[in-house]
């Protein structure tokens with residue numbers, strides 16, 4: 001190996017270490033935050049054990065039963081259907097997702113590039129960003145946080161429950177580097193709220209977002225398709241075989257974009 005080659009290799013190592021240190025700095029752990037689900041494997045969710053903040057169970061139940069009175073943990077007003085209809089898609093450039101069907105869904109990140117589209121066994125879009133862990137993850141629609149947990153590989157995951165024209169959907173955001181401070185199960189969120197930062201926690205080879213949308217209510221015991229994450233995983237493969245590809249079923253997901 002030539003000296004020049006060694007210098008280049010050393011530079012690469014230095015660069016990678018620098019990036020590693022930056023990522024560490026960006027991982028802001030919130031000591032006040034309690035993870036709402038037991039340490040679970042996304043493919044074997046029999047161990048999923050829900051422990052939510054006080055009253056959040058009531059809030060989730062109210063939401064599921066269509067009761068807009070969300071109770072005392074409500075921090076922001078959950079947009080009802082009329083308000084959802086009024087949401088305007090920000091038309092800033094042609095790469096913005098084009099709505100082809102109601103409901104209106106937004107892209108989960110401001111800057112993104114599809115690195116992997118849904119396929120069998122992976123019913124999700126993988127999205128990278130030039131901003132890496134600096135990219136903030138947003139809900140694809142207004143809703144309520146229904147799950148905050150890690151899988152057995154250590155991936156930080158948030159799920160959001162949506163009720164759109166009477167149909168329950170769940171969006172799932174995986175590999176976050178950090179959760180947004182103060183989030184909790186039962187928290188109403190809008191498309192403008194943050195859920196966390198893009199990351200590479202868990203079974204992942206680089207910083208990206210793995211985002212799935214399924215037409216069921218994850219963790220709802222009354223929804224046999226999605227009562228737990230094992231059911232969710234099975235249902236996602238069934239729906240994929242039926243050509244339901246999550247986000248791509250309801251919006252046109254561009255290959256690359258610079259604005260939500």
Ligand SMILES: [Zn+2]
Nearest residue numbers: 124125126210
């Ligand atoms: Zn993925």
